[in-house]
Amino acid sequence: MRDLSKYTKSLDLAKYYVYAFYDKEDEFKKPFYIGKGKSDRCLDHIKRPDESPKSERIKELLERKNLGIDILRHGMDESTAKLVEATCIDLLGVGELTNKVRGSSSLMGRITLDELQHLLLKEETEIACEHAGLAFLLNSTYKSGMSALELYESTRGIWANIPKDERLKFAYATYGGLVMEVYEIQCWVKAGSQQYFTRDLNITMNTNRSEFVGRIAAKEVRDLYVGKLIKKTRSHGSPFVKVGIV
Numbered sequence: 001m002r003d004l005s006k007y008t009k010s011l012d013l014a015k016y017y018v019y020a021f022y023d024k025e026d027e028f029k030k031p032f033y034i035g036k037g038k039s040d041r042c043l044d045h046i047k048r049p050d051e052s053p054k055s056e057r058i059k060e061l062l063e064r065k066n067l068g069i070d071i072l073r074h075g076m077d078e079s080t081a082k083l084v085e086a087t088c089i090d091l092l093g094v095g096e097l098t099n100k101v102r103g104s105s106s107l108m109g110r111i112t113l114d115e116l117q118h119l120l121l122k123e124e125t126e127i128a129c130e131h132a133g134l135a136f137l138l139n140s141t142y143k144s145g146m147s148a149l150e151l152y153e154s155t156r157g158i159w160a161n162i163p164k165d166e167r168l169k170f171a172y173a174t175y176g177g178l179v180m181e182v183y184e185i186q187c188w189v190k191a192g193s194q195q196y197f198t199r200d201l202n203i204t205m206n207t208n209r210s211e212f213v214g215r216i217a218a219k220e221v222r223d224l225y226v227g228k229l230i231k232k233t234r235s236h237g238s239p240f241v242k243v244g245i246v
Contacts, residue, residue, distance in 0.1 A: 007043065014116060015075050019037070019069060021067065124229050127231070132168055135230060136155050137238075156183070158203060159191075169184065169185055
């Protein structure tokens, strides 16, 4: 995270935002500091360190290349940002953070700085032909902090009118246009054929809906697309669109 200048434009577009610092090795991404600001306020802690426990922790994580900065909410006015910051700090408790005090009294949820960059600067990534698939638009079901299983089960079913096209070998879980995960589709089966552990679905025996069986895509594929804003056609009300098809 040495090239901080690349985030300047997207942070300017984010208006007021609330951010969190965390250790990337923590699978729960539990923050050790929460703040609010606008422009490149979240980067000031890196550019201008002091003698505080917060700065010591930031320095330690930077040396290990494990410092994570997530934007919890953006696009707010100052008063709303103060309220969101205070709520986050109250929820975690000042004792759990390096914050010295509590915060002052259509937004996306928690996203990384890189995701904010792609989203606000409209930096679209085109899906390669060899990774053609369906991008599922999870705008009504995705929640920040979903488990891997919850995200998979929200993506794999249950869908009507799935196109019969053998070229569509991947499934992209998207929220607000950003790719949250990529799955390799192994096969399509009738909806209800597989058990769901995180969703309560009432599926009738004569349904014409489908669900896929799959697995998380290989690392080299995920590295290309996860956290990126992908280029896709308009959905026209459909919950999915084809991507990677010329």
